[in-house]
Amino acid sequence: MNKPEKKDPDTPLPKPSGRIKLANALRHLLAQKDFSSITTAEISRTSGVNESLIYRYFGDKRGLLHAVLDEYLENFVKQVNWGMKGIEGTKNKLRKFIWSTFYFYDQDRVFSKILLLEVRNYPGYFTSETYGIVKQYTNLMTEILEQGIKAGELRKDLEARSIRQIVLGGIEHLVLPAVINDGPLDPDGLTEKFCLLLFEGIQAGGIKNNG
């Protein structure tokens, strides 16, 4: 007689199968509608996993969102980190960093939308694991800037932190319309323009008051 096998030996079946199914279901649903209009019942139905497991595995609905987001972000940070290696010169490093950010926003619109619209408003985000990962990312830039200032490549009358905030916010805002209407996005062109402004300013004919 056939012993009824619960596990198929071909598929390695990742440990808590339900956990992964839930994450995949949410990812799938986020491509169609925004987080707040996705119900836990829907996630359960789509994943084929019981609703209450969302709470066992992720604490709450938002915990699931963050788990999904964290995985993606961690990957991205690693990639950018790697991509920075071997680049010399503050401006070149900054350009690469900025390009990577534009590229990220262009690549995965679902995650971009979440990060730009869906995450910041909830109380507790700024102490969350997710924000921790984002900080890893932004610290990358802070370091570049601090080195640049110390090395004399960047002006000394602006702190790294301020520049970083302006750059990150500027990129976000530049990208926002396209992300919202799923419009096209051109990382190369955007990087070029952004760096022009960042490095040289908007003043015509260069700096006059150099004292």
Added chain:
Amino acid sequence: MNKPEKKDPDTPLPKPSGRIKLANALRHLLAQKDFSSITTAEISRTSGVNESLIYRYFGDKRGLLHAVLDEYLENFVKQVNWGMKGIEGTKNKLRKFIWSTFYFYDQDRVFSKILLLEVRNYPGYFTSETYGIVKQYTNLMTEILEQGIKAGELRKDLEARSIRQIVLGGIEHLVLPAVINDGPLDPDGLTEKFCLLLFEGIQAGGIKNNG
């Protein structure tokens, strides 16, 4: 005999009393907790107005929020508009505009928080009346920039729209930490730094490659 007058000429008689009480109640509550944790029952209790009138007057809970926000924003836009009058020179105008924005974020933390965190994420914001008012505001800057480019005061290889997005996003991000933790904010200092970056760029020693 006295002809019964509908309108008392002394007190302009706030037309639908309930409407105003509801708006005031929400304003009051927003000073204590964030929008999503304020319940319609609470708004009703605080205002002394029946819960269902929220829906009659404002469509839904979010409609009430937007009504409150719109009133404040309209006022602010008028104020900035007025403050811009009589200023000559693109850089001076930009500086004033930027200062006004920092000042706004510093002045009323309740509204700043709403605008930065509570409004963007909801679907339909970008077609809302509220966004219309915000656009009035941002258009102000677009005009300044376009004039500056045409007049040769600003470089011609950057479009006004891109610069505007970068500036607005940069300001938001610069201000965000203080708004979230109710920390101090220094509009004068921030304006100075921001304009330094915006006008001259972050490069040390001015522009080298001027060709």
Added chain:
DNA sequence: ATTGATTTATAAGTAAAACTTACTTACAAA
């Protein structure tokens, strides 16, 4: 193998909160 503990799963239920509905009152115009 048997036990016992831990993990995974399920079904049914709860509570809270946004939103509705059906009805009443006030009051001005026709």
Added chain:
DNA sequence: TTTGTAAGTAAGTTTTACTTATAAATCAAT
């Protein structure tokens, strides 16, 4: 007086995130 409209009320309904009680499977150690 009638009629129409806006303001107000009380009592629902529905949806949805989250719980609980309980069962089945898995695994470790005897």
